[in-house]
Amino acid sequence: xxxxxxxxxxxxxxxxxxxxxxxxxxxxxxxxxxxxxxxxxxxxxxxxxxxxxxxxxxxxxxxxxxxxxxxxxxxxxxxxxxxxxxxxxxxxxxxxxxxxxxxxxxxxxxxxxxxxxxxxxxxxxxxxxxxxxxxxxxxxxxxxxxxxxxxxxxxxxxxxxxxxxxxxxxxxxxxxxxxxxxxxxxxxxxxxxxxxxxxxxxxxxxxxxxxxxxxxxxxxxxxxxxxxxxxxxxxxxxxxxxxxxxxxxxxxxxxxxxxxxxxxxxxxxxxxxxxxxxxxxxxxxxxxxxxxxxxxxxxxxxx
Amino acid sequence: xxxxxxxxxxxxxxxxxxxxxxxxxxxxxxxxxxxxxxxxxxxxxxxxxxxxxxxxxxxxxxxxxxxxxxxxxxxxxxxxxxxxxxxxxxxxxxxxxxxxxxxxxxxxxxxxxxxxxxxxxxxxxxxxxxxxxxxxxxxxxxxxxxxxxxxxxxxxxxxxxxxxxxxxxxxxxxxxxxxxxxxxxxxxxxxxxxxxxxxxxxxxxxxxxxxxxxxxxxxxxxxxxxxxxxxxxxxxxxxxxxxxxxxxxxxxxxxxxxxxxxxxxxxxxxxxxxxxxxxxxxxxxxxxxxxxxxxxxxxxxxxxxxxxxxxxxxxxxxxxxxxxxxxxxxxxxxxxxxxxxxxxx
Numbered sequence: 001x002x003x004x005x006x007x008x009x010x011x012x013x014x015x016x017x018x019x020x021x022x023x024x025x026x027x028x029x030x031x032x033x034x035x036x037x038x039x040x041x042x043x044x045x046x047x048x049x050x051x052x053x054x055x056x057x058x059x060x061x062x063x064x065x066x067x068x069x070x071x072x073x074x075x076x077x078x079x080x081x082x083x084x085x086x087x088x089x090x091x092x093x094x095x096x097x098x099x100x101x102x103x104x105x106x107x108x109x110x111x112x113x114x115x116x117x118x119x120x121x122x123x124x125x126x127x128x129x130x131x132x133x134x135x136x137x138x139x140x141x142x143x144x145x146x147x148x149x150x151x152x153x154x155x156x157x158x159x160x161x162x163x164x165x166x167x168x169x170x171x172x173x174x175x176x177x178x179x180x181x182x183x184x185x186x187x188x189x190x191x192x193x194x195x196x197x198x199x200x201x202x203x204x205x206x207x208x209x210x211x212x213x214x215x216x217x218x219x220x221x222x223x224x225x226x227x228x229x230x231x232x233x234x235x236x237x238x239x240x241x242x243x244x245x246x247x248x249x250x251x252x253x254x255x256x257x258x259x260x261x262x263x264x265x266x267x268x269x270x271x272x273x274x275x276x277x278x279x280x281x282x283x284x285x286x287x288x289x290x291x292x293x294x295x296x297x298x299x300x301x302x303x
Numbered sequence: 304x305x306x307x308x309x310x311x312x313x314x315x316x317x318x319x320x321x322x323x324x325x326x327x328x329x330x331x332x333x334x335x336x337x338x339x340x341x342x343x344x345x346x347x348x349x350x351x352x353x354x355x356x357x358x359x360x361x362x363x364x365x366x367x368x369x370x371x372x373x374x375x376x377x378x379x380x381x382x383x384x385x386x387x388x389x390x391x392x393x394x395x396x397x398x399x400x401x402x403x404x405x406x407x408x409x410x411x412x413x414x415x416x417x418x419x420x421x422x423x424x425x426x427x428x429x430x431x432x433x434x435x436x437x438x439x440x441x442x443x444x445x446x447x448x449x450x451x452x453x454x455x456x457x458x459x460x461x462x463x464x465x466x467x468x469x470x471x472x473x474x475x476x477x478x479x480x481x482x483x484x485x486x487x488x489x490x491x492x493x494x495x496x497x498x499x500x501x502x503x504x505x506x507x508x509x510x511x512x513x514x515x516x517x518x519x520x521x522x523x524x525x526x527x528x529x530x531x532x533x534x535x536x537x538x539x540x541x542x543x544x545x546x547x548x549x550x551x552x553x554x555x556x557x558x559x560x561x562x563x564x565x566x567x568x569x570x571x572x573x574x575x576x577x578x579x580x581x582x583x584x585x586x587x588x589x590x591x592x593x594x595x596x597x598x599x600x601x602x603x604x605x606x607x608x609x610x611x612x613x614x615x616x617x618x619x620x621x622x623x624x625x626x627x628x629x630x631x632x633x634x635x636x637x638x639x640x641x642x643x644x645x646x647x648x
Binding site for chain 2: 036076080084085086087089090091093094095096097098099100101102104105107108109222225228229232266268269271272275276278279282283284298
């Protein structure tokens with residue numbers, strides 16, 4: 001029982017950055033902007049968190065900085081895709097490259113290190129320690145951001161399905177021309193979706209840096225891409241996207257407990273599983289039939 | 304002609320301006336540091352030979368992106384295909400050690416096959432199941448990296464090391480220095496002429512053969528191409544397979560022309576940089592060569608100023624170049640369309 005709980009708690013913790021980034025990705029793609037730059041958002045969020053938390057001594061200021069960094073990444077994404085009408089995939093590839101480079105450059109320039117930065121404190125405060133004393137919830141929750149991510153799932157679902165902004169996000173992703181005739185400013189709504197996406201990615205990055213108590217180069221380690229596949233896996237619906245994130249988290253958590261119990265499955269083979277599973281799931285179930293219809297298309301249409 | 308040079312001019316401007324700002328911000332004299340780097344890179348024999356050496360995998364990875372992109376497909380899987388090709392080359396060359404040029408040829412073909420299979424798999428997923436190739440090639444990067452790591456450590460690594468046994472000299476690419484006095488002592492090998500010939504060959508294939516025409520047609524107007532009787536399956540799977548094979552050859556370059564063995568994390572991100580190279584070349588195979596040389600020069604220049612500024616600066620500049628090329632792409636497209644309209648009346 002205790003072992004099962006540990007695996008489940010691990011799954012929840014591991015899925016936290018996936019959830020945060022994937023919720024952002026879902027918002028962005030529902031508005032019609034392909035987003036495979038979640039990786040860049042996570043990495044820059046982690047870097048900003050570690051740098052500011054170290055310099056100021058406050059993880060909460062680090063959190064703010066992480067959100068700002070995520071927003072900055074997605075603002076660049078928005079400016080290039082929405083106004084320069086650049087290809088969304090090219091922009092994301094560039095942002096991902098730029099993020100990896102910026103992370104490594106910052107480590108070298110600030111801390112004269114090739115691999116990792118100085119230690120930073122996590123979010124564990126006195127009141128949080130009280131939460132952790134609770135029997136089951138304490139084991140499961142880990143750090144406050146785990147809880148925040150869980151609460152954000154219904155929040156984002158509500159935003160998309162039940163608010164005016166959500167309706168507009170869906171409209172500009174589905175049929176921007178129709179939305180415009182209703183007086184919706186297509187570009188402004190897409191901007192809003194991308195900035196929210198950046199905010200969420202920044203939170204995910206802060207979780208990574210706080211969880212490992214430091215920034216290490218390339219620490220997003222493909223999590224942004226797992227989040228991208230969770231978005232497609234969940235057919236762009238926040239709750240289902242979360243299920244995908246949990247599934248990937250569970251798989252990884254199982255891998256860790258399998259490794260420690262030395263069952264004899266090589267670690268590299270287990271490492272492949274989330275990625276292979278994504279491919280299998282996409283091949284079996286999800287054609288892009290349910291994708292937002294204007295996904296990847298520039299606005300206004302035409303030349 | 305001027306229009307074709309526009310992306311390169313934009314890239315150079317980006318590097319110069321952003322590089323100067325960052326170097327200046329670090330408290331160094333940008334003109335002096337940049338001038339020294341340029342001199343060491345372009346005006347010394349060693350610098351130049353390093354530029355050509357580093358351009359070899361970039362040419363191959365640039366072609367690996369350019370060919371599928373002609374058919375409208377984004378091959379983001381260069382890293383994984385490169386690793387698969389590198390491991391295949393190391394294994395085959397190791398088995399056939401002592402067979403000289405036969406072993407080299409077999410190893411090169413194995414690399415192309417391994418990379419090609421990886422690319423073709425993503426093409427099949429795209430055509431039959433509608434899985435977007437950007438997602439599948441990214442997933443394939445992780446799967447292949449882990450898979451090659453497992454194969455290496457389980458079966459192929461030299462005991463006590465994390466790489467395959469060092470290959471004997473007879474199966475490696477021939478050093479150009481042994482034939483050409485001018486490049487004696489440099490790292491240049493036959494992989495460079497191989498890459499150049501492939502670029503020229505592909506330029507001819509894409510623009511002078513039926514298959515190339517069909518590929519371009521299905522990239523420009525997929526539905527019209529299908530109605531004209533062009534088989535989409537052959538285009539999607541074929542171009543992804545060819546792209547993968549080219550990236551696999553870059554793996555062979557690392558094993559047979561640089562390292563002498565296969566190890567994990569062999570490439571320095573050449574697979575991803577291939578995207579930047581193909582963008583700058585606007586998917587023209589012949590233009591991939593100068594574009595790759597430009598990126599190789601940037602990387603070599605970064606190395607040569609490592610005593611003044613962190614060489615990671617180059618990574619930042621590379622990312623910025625991709626963003627600038629991506630951001631100005633539609634503008635360049637519009638300009639070339641307008642010129643075509645003027646020309647055709």
